[in-house]
């Protein structure tokens with residue numbers, strides 16, 4: 001049994017503020033350790049539950065946040081960016097039986113600690129085939145195309161509610177409870193590590209690859225906080241204006257959909273002006 005862990009940082013134990021997850025800041029340096037503790041707890045739990053292999057894919061910002069030297073020595077990790085499937089890189093080789101989303105968070109424009117979808121502010125909402133979409137939902141659609149279930153999700157309590165909508169079978173651990181976008185009731189790393197390890201051990205039985213579903217088209221819509229970003233996004237082939245501050249595109253599969261989404265957010269982030277957005 002092989003498990004892929006997609007590790008994002010906003011939903012990690014103790015994290016509540018942009019500086020906590022912004023590479024290079026003293027707070028980010030501090031929170032690399034609790035983040036690593038969350039991920040390592042999942043690694044230990046999956047091995048407790050019978051996994052033979054655990055591959056971690058760094059999924060936050062520069063994708064070099066976790067402390068490799070503190071991980072269980074049975075784990076392996078993809079560090080660094082520019083990967084075909086970005087946050088769920090590694091799922092495409094036909095050998096992964098289950099995926100865990102560790103340190104995840106809710107989507108742009110919804111309640112949740114550090115809620116956003118890919119970009120911190122410029123994207124105010126994302127929809128996939130009409131359903132409000134978080135990063136968790138988008139990536140769950142990607143891994144589903146490879147027949148791989150999401151078996152474990154950790155983040156704040158709102159992230160657990162969100163996970164319930166796209167992966168109702170998955171085990172969830174709320175490492176903190178939402179108070180505001182920048183505040184939470186936090187539990188200690190020792191406590192959350194114990195909870196995550198136990199949940200991962202239980203989640204291992206859910207890691208059963210199934211026949212990939214029939215591939216189907218996905219229409220993804222994004223809403224921005226400024227109108228000019230529509231013009232910027234529309235240079236990506238297939239992306240059209242769908243409202244005053246909205247664009248939409250349709251892809252035949254989620255494999256193509258998530259790559260187009262990444263292209264749109266990359267182009268849009270380059271068009272964000274420092275003061276006016």
Ligand SMILES: [Zn+2]
Nearest residue numbers: 008010118135
């Ligand atoms: Zn994220």
